[in-house]
Amino acid sequence: MRIPCPYCGLRDAHEFSYLGDATVSRPAPDMPDAQEAFFHYVYLRENPAGAHEELWYHAAGCRQWLVVSRDTRTHEISGASFARAPKADASHAEVKP
Numbered sequence: 001m002r003i004p005c006p007y008c009g010l011r012d013a014h015e016f017s018y019l020g021d022a023t024v025s026r027p028a029p030d031m032p033d034a035q036e037a038f039f040h041y042v043y044l045r046e047n048p049a050g051a052h053e054e055l056w057y058h059a060a061g062c063r064q065w066l067v068v069s070r071d072t073r074t075h076e077i078s079g080a081s082f083a084r085a086p087k088a089d090a091s092h093a094e095v096k097p
């Protein structure tokens with residue numbers, strides 16, 4: 001599997017570390033059901049068959065966190081973007097394989 005890094009170009013997946021689902025967001029600690037929300041945030045994940053947004057870290061490259069759009073059935077990657085917008089020029093922040 002090859003991942004299109006916005007900085008480095010198309011690179012082998014072995015250069016990256018997988019973190020997980022990019023669609024979950026950290027709950028506010030002061031919300032009324034924060035304990036249960038944090039349990040779901042930390043331990044419970046969906047296991048979708050199909051299109052999925054994932055966090056990948058380019059450890060052997062630019063050391064940026066990426067959001068990679070991947071089909072979990074075929075491993076086809078439809079795009080990648082920075083998890084956070086870079087501070088400089090963000091015009092190349094979205095790439096397609």
Ligand SMILES: [Zn+2]
Pocket residue numbers: 005006007008009058061062063064
């Ligand atoms: Zn990179």
